[in-house]
Amino acid sequence: MPRLNIDTEYLKDTLAELLSIASPSGYTDTIVRAAVTELRRLGLETQITRRGAIRARIPGKQQQPARAMIAHLDTLGAQVKALKENGRLELVPIGHWSARFAEGARCTIFTERGAYRGTILPLKASGHTFGDEVDELPVGWRYVELRVDAMATRPRDLERLGFSVGDIVAIDPQPEFIDNGFIVSRHLDDKAGVAVLFAAIEALQREKPELPVDTLFLFSIAEEVGNGGSSILTHDIASMITIDNGTTAPGQNSSEFGVTISMADQTGPFDWHLTNKLVRLCKEHDIRYQKDVFRYYRSDSAAALEAGADVRTALATFGVDASHGYERIHLHALRSLAELATAYVTSPVEIQRDANPAGSLLGFPSQPMEDAAPTNSDPSDPMI
Incomplete structure (x- = not known):
């Protein structure tokens, strides 16, 4: 079957809407509600777990071996560690990201009495006061603080306003959609991946191809803290493809264009058969792709396997420059990834044995x- 046409305007609009909703790990209820509303508008039945992870199923010709594709709704953020004597807030990160990218960020603090705005600043933020000491301050979460846009000069003021230890801090994404296709924003990891799945679902619901097996679209809410895909799979899922960001950086083979297929991350190789099937689908459907291996990276796939799920896993990504910072991607990668998603879910099941959790050979x-067969068939070649 030819690859489905992806509505890139819908993809961009969906991404913009997702970016507008704050969703640091631990504070995802609002974005879960928004995602479920859109899934239902697209005609999918949904299930929401106790904490808010989402399952949406498109039925196929047969139920098993069911397939799944997963992306995560949660993002990086911060949390209040202490109310400081100067009326500012000490922070710890939610997820793994450098305080280098927190400096200067505008943010929202969610307290028991409502939301406040603020700015994350280095401890020595005034050049007129500290001179060169501003540049000499080390980088780290111990060396930044959150200045609240409220009348607060001491801990008592903060307490009166409703601030307390443990309050969640959401970092402004500051998205820019540029006419040449580039998209710059925080939190493209993994709201761009969620938008890719929505675009694939929209194409499937519009074109209505017959799927060979049931396909589940999963949305986790705690990937950035390491346990995203650990408790969302159903027993009938035999294979799962994670949609997340690829690391476009020196020494990597990822790209901001086309699909980047990860062959392995820090937890080890992905499933050989499923990963190579994605490569073949890219070739068959003329989807630009490249392969990469990630050193400091884990995803929903790792969480699922570590939780004991016996599923084949693969990781298909959109290349991100400056991941976990001010990220940049290109619409070409998002469209390519959505095309691959539709090609995968409409392709035949090759390992029918996976319908059962165990069996014989x-x-x-x-x-x-x-x-490997020699490429030079000249009998005079000494290597033959």
Whole structure:
């Protein structure tokens, strides 16, 4: 079946809407409600777990072996560690990101009495006061503080306003959608991945191809703190593709264009058969792609496997420059990834044995072990 046409305007509009909703890990109820509303508008039945992870299913010709695609709704953020004597807030990060990218960020603090605005600043923020000491201050969360836009000069003032230890801080995304296709924003990891899945769902619901098996679209809410995909899979899911960001940086093979297929991350190789199927689909459907291996990276796939799920996993990504900072992507990668998603869910199931959790060797796949055939057939070649 030819790849489905992706509505890129819908994809961009969806991404913009997702970016407008604050959703640091631990504070995701609002974005869960928004995502479920859109999934239902698209005609999908949804289930929401106790904490808010989402399952949406498109039925296929047969129920098993079901497929899944997953992206995460939560983002990086911060949390109040202490109310400081100067009326400012000490912070710790939510998720793993450098305080270098927090300096100067505008943000929202969610307290029991409502939301306040503020700015994360280095401890020595005034050049007129500290001179060169501003540049000499080390980088780290101990060296920044949150200045609240409210009348507060001491801890008692903060308490009176409703601030307390543990309050969640959401960092402004500051998105820019540029006419040449580039998109710059915080939190593209992984709201761009969520937008990709919504665009794929929209294409599937519009074109209505027959899917060979049930396909679940999963949305986790705690990937940035390490346990996103650990408790959302159903027993019938045999394979799961994670949609997340690729690391476009020196020494990496990722790109802001096309699909970047991760062959491995810090938890080890992804499933050989599922990953190579994605590569073949890219070739068959003329989708630009490249492969990469990530050193300091884990995803919903790792969380699912560590929780004991016996599923084949793969990671398909959109290349992000400056991941976990001021991120940049290109619409070409998002469209390509959505095209691959539709190609995958409409493709035949190759390992039917995966419908059962266990069995004999009958139908069990194999990996090539023979020596590669020589490319030069000249009998005079001494290497033959």
